[in-house]
Amino acid sequence: MPPRELRLTPTLFHLLLCLADAPKHGYAMMAEIEERTGGALRPGPSSLYYSLGRLEDAGLIAETDAVAATDDAHEERRRYYALLPAGRRRLKEELAMMAQVLKHARSRGIVATAR
Amino acid sequence: MRDPLHVLVLRLLLRLYPASFRRRHGDDVIASARAAAGAPGGGRPVAVLLDAAATLVRAWALSVRDTAPWLIARRAGSAFGRDARLGLRALRRRPMHGIVVVATLAVALGANAAIYTVTHSLLLDRLPYDSPERIVEVTAPPVRMVMAGGAPSWAVGAALVEHPGVEIAATYYPDASANLVADVEASRVRITQVSPTFFDVLGVQPLLGRGIGPDGATDAVLGYGIWRSAFGGDPGVLGRTIRLNGRSYHIAGVAPRGMDFPAGTQLWLSDPPVGEFFGSALGPSVVARLRPGALGVVRQALAEQADARRADSPEYAHFVHNPELIPLRAHLTQSVRLPLVVLASAAAAVLLLGCVNVAGVSLAQVAARAPELAVRRALGAGGSRLVGQLFAELTVLALLAGVLSVMLAAAAVPLLVGLLPAGTPGLDGVRPGVLTLLFTGAATVVAALVAGVPPALAGARGAGAAAHPDRMRVDERGRQRFQGVLTSVQIALAVMLVVSASLLGRSLVELRAVPLGYDTEHVLTFSVRLPWATYAGAADARRYAEEVRERLAALPGVEAVGVTDRLPLSEGMGVGGFVRRSGASQEAAVSATHLGVNDEYFHAMRIAVLAGRTFARGDDASHVVVLSRQLAQALFGDDAAVGSTVSVRRHGGEVTAVVAGVVADTRLRGVEEPMRPAVYLPLSSGWASSPAFSVRTSGSPAALAPAVRRVLSEVDATVPPSALRTTGAAVEETIAARRATAVVAILFGAASLLLALMAVYTLLAQGVVRRRREMGIRLALGATARQIEAVVVTGGLAWTVAGVVAGVLLSLAATRLLEGMLFGVAPRDPQVLAGTAAAVLIAAALASWIPARRAGRVDPAVSLRET
Numbered sequence: 001m002p003p004r005e006l007r008l009t010p011t012l013f014h015l016l017l018c019l020a021d022a023p024k025h026g027y028a029m030m031a032e033i034e035e036r037t038g039g040a041l042r043p044g045p046s047s048l049y050y051s052l053g054r055l056e057d058a059g060l061i062a063e064t065d066a067v068a069a070t071d072d073a074h075e076e077r078r079r080y081y082a083l084l085p086a087g088r089r090r091l092k093e094e095l096a097m098m099a100q101v102l103k104h105a106r107s108r109g110i111v112a113t114a115r
Numbered sequence: 116m117r118d119p120l121h122v123l124v125l126r127l128l129l130r131l132y133p134a135s136f137r138r139r140h141g142d143d144v145i146a147s148a149r150a151a152a153g154a155p156g157g158g159r160p161v162a163v164l165l166d167a168a169a170t171l172v173r174a175w176a177l178s179v180r181d182t183a184p185w186l187i188a189r190r191a192g193s194a195f196g197r198d199a200r201l202g203l204r205a206l207r208r209r210p211m212h213g214i215v216v217v218a219t220l221a222v223a224l225g226a227n228a229a230i231y232t233v234t235h236s237l238l239l240d241r242l243p244y245d246s247p248e249r250i251v252e253v254t255a256p257p258v259r260m261v262m263a264g265g266a267p268s269w270a271v272g273a274a275l276v277e278h279p280g281v282e283i284a285a286t287y288y289p290d291a292s293a294n295l296v297a298d299v300e301a302s303r304v305r306i307t308q309v310s311p312t313f314f315d316v317l318g319v320q321p322l323l324g325r326g327i328g329p330d331g332a333t334d335a336v337l338g339y340g341i342w343r344s345a346f347g348g349d350p351g352v353l354g355r356t357i358r359l360n361g362r363s364y365h366i367a368g369v370a371p372r373g374m375d376f377p378a379g380t381q382l383w384l385s386d387p388p389v390g391e392f393f394g395s396a397l398g399p400s401v402v403a404r405l406r407p408g409a410l411g412v413v414r415q416a417l418a419e420q421a422d423a424r425r426a427d428s429p430e431y432a433h434f435v436h437n438p439e440l441i442p443l444r445a446h447l448t449q450s451v452r453l454p455l456v457v458l459a460s461a462a463a464a465v466l467l468l469g470c471v472n473v474a475g476v477s478l479a480q481v482a483a484r485a486p487e488l489a490v491r492r493a494l495g496a497g498g499s500r501l502v503g504q505l506f507a508e509l510t511v512l513a514l515l516a517g518v519l520s521v522m523l524a525a526a527a528v529p530l531l532v533g534l535l536p537a538g539t540p541g542l543d544g545v546r547p548g549v550l551t552l553l554f555t556g557a558a559t560v561v562a563a564l565v566a567g568v569p570p571a572l573a574g575a576r577g578a579g580a581a582a583h584p585d586r587m588r589v590d591e592r593g594r595q596r597f598q599g600v601l602t603s604v605q606i607a608l609a610v611m612l613v614v615s616a617s618l619l620g621r622s623l624v625e626l627r628a629v630p631l632g633y634d635t636e637h638v639l640t641f642s643v644r645l646p647w648a649t650y651a652g653a654a655d656a657r658r659y660a661e662e663v664r665e666r667l668a669a670l671p672g673v674e675a676v677g678v679t680d681r682l683p684l685s686e687g688m689g690v691g692g693f694v695r696r697s698g699a700s701q702e703a704a705v706s707a708t709h710l711g712v713n714d715e716y717f718h719a720m721r722i723a724v725l726a727g728r729t730f731a732r733g734d735d736a737s738h739v740v741v742l743s744r745q746l747a748q749a750l751f752g753d754d755a756a757v758g759s760t761v762s763v764r765r766h767g768g769e770v771t772a773v774v775a776g777v778v779a780d781t782r783l784r785g786v787e788e789p790m791r792p793a794v795y796l797p798l799s800s801g802w803a804s805s806p807a808f809s810v811r812t813s814g815s816p817a818a819l820a821p822a823v824r825r826v827l828s829e830v831d832a833t834v835p836p837s838a839l840r841t842t843g844a845a846v847e848e849t850i851a852a853r854r855a856t857a858v859v860a861i862l863f864g865a866a867s868l869l870l871a872l873m874a875v876y877t878l879l880a881q882g883v884v885r886r887r888r889e890m891g892i893r894l895a896l897g898a899t900a901r902q903i904e905a906v907v908v909t910g911g912l913a914w915t916v917a918g919v920v921a922g923v924l925l926s927l928a929a930t931r932l933l934e935g936m937l938f939g940v941a942p943r944d945p946q947v948l949a950g951t952a953a954a955v956l957i958a959a960a961l962a963s964w965i966p967a968r969r970a971g972r973v974d975p976a977v978s979l980r981e982t
Contacts, residue, residue, distance in 0.1 A: 026143055027150045042159070044166025045125070045147035049140035050174055079143055 202508030225523030245318025280409030610922025727776030
């Protein structure tokens, strides 16, 4: 069955955004999202991995072992995920759409202009 | 380190997740929850558990969405499996039924699979050329003469090469051959000399090397087959020298596998054409690559140009033909297309007949099982369940038959290929492949539907009616009638197939009966081609032929050795010229084939001498000739020809000679070709560079072949024999395609007749079982056994007659397809039609007689006591 076009929920979007600069492991993404959204979005471990699984199935991210474990040596081996080209494309499209919406909103004076 | 409580609960929750999720993410989820628990804030235990519960639902939803279609398919599959199991159990109780159904369908499907395999590889397979639909062979092509290296040659005419619809065109010279001397012993190979653009027109990249260069007068491209056989597939063969009739060529390339255009070519050389490679001087053939969709405009342009030329020079109008553009595939397959279409149609008819037969047999089975079905119905099986079960039963049998049929096809394909003319392009290594499997699969499904649906529906309906005895009787009669119709359909198809087989068989018999004028059993023939370099003149050729003749004559078992410049059924045009009675006007001259023969030729070939004598040693054309019967008749009518003088125009001059004798007519070009008048001249007066020999043997001619080869290699090892075979083998080769079609058609006809007769038998036998009581009463009331038999036979006869009539009508329509394949018999030959109809009627009556006899032997005392 060909994978259907995945609808990007906020969690999925933020996960893609997390991976835009470097491959990361699950817990790091969890912490990063919480910090970036000021705690508005706090994916729990179950939904985090559920979401990562969906992104992986959709061909947007992939598990990678290209990263050496820089964390504490006694930590269990962690799974790192990296953005695939399709994921990067998808993220860009999403951001472009957001920028478009924001520009539109500003021109109507709905949102304050950027400083 | 001990896990906090919420992590332990999370562990338990994880067990409820779909297994796929647990395996994939379980450890990561726990690890993350642990890591979060160790972080400042303690990982918010309640949030983590709520999150886990929500994700549990989502994970299950996703899992069901991904796997649901499979589940449904499995559920349906298990229903089918149950039906099939029930069906198989029912079959175990009646194994003969299953065996008959599987055998019928397997043979019918196998025949189709085998013919499909061969047809596909010949007519539909990819040609090894780039976009072959754009390549056309041009007959009567526009050409112009050019000088190439001081020798005249031909180029494609401007009308073609300059037309915008033509991408590129090339000339080639087919039907040439030469003696190849490579490392191994000399062999005669088929060569084609081509212009440098030839390979571009076909869109073929050589497997090795570059192919023929624009100025490569000595370039040779090896065919794949000869590269493997004579050069061991050596990749370092490029640049090596080969010798053809003593001329040196350099191997410039190896053609890819499958490339053998024009048919049978083993070696391609650069033009201009070398005269000694040809039997006779011919103009070039032209092949062109058109631009997409340009076929119509190019054809139009060529026709217009031909019209213009006819208008320009009315005196030559007669010689100007309209060029035709024949697409390459049609050009390559024209000789086998019709036989294959006929066989494929016949196979389809056999399959249809087989399906109808199986439907009829199964219908009878359904009737026999009416009580069982009624019980099932009463126990709550719905109509659709019963249909499903009956259909599943047949599907299982059809699938079994499908598997068997592929094996049958694998065994039948080589036999079929063996029947086709040797050297038909595209027949190498034909075997059932993936496409055959797909085709057979599709045919099996269709067969299962055609054969399975009618009995399944009848069974379900019958089972419903069985609960009500009166309705059951009505239904039973309807079923019987339906089965009668099925029987008629089978008879009709069988009549059509038998008529076709008879027509093809009769054609073959007629062909074999054609008087050839020469012996086909004890004559071994072959030809040689003498290289001009070593046999410069007629004297050399004569010396060679004389030496070979002497040595052959000395072999034990050889009775006579004929030498000629042209054997019957050999390739090449032959030389013709006009012959007239001395003193008669030029208008009274008759066109005749010229044949140079030695003194023993007529004896060796067993050509009957009708009057006078044949040649003696020392005769020469300046004083005697021998005429064929037809020519003698045309020139002299009823007057005595022997002793009269005739004028024979030959080599531009005219000689006057006495007619020494008249011999029987012979068929030179083929069994089907009309006879032509022929004049025989003593060979000593004009030696050809390609003499041919006919060796009359007292024993088996084939056994002499090795000795003949040895003699030839002793005389000149660079001159191998070509077409070393008996005249009978040569004749068989010319009718191989017809023989193949006839043999297969006769097999089909016999199989179909057998099936149809089985159907008649089943129909009546069943009726007899059903009407035992009635027969008993009739007998008790005084009917004789003979009268009872008559009742049964006539009951079956109605369906048979209907089938025969329909079959004859069907044949009248269908045999038109055969028209091009018949010889000596018309497609609507009344004798064949009437004979077949009568034969089928008699056979059907015999098939009816077996159950009829059983009916006549019913013991009233027993049958009346049965309930």
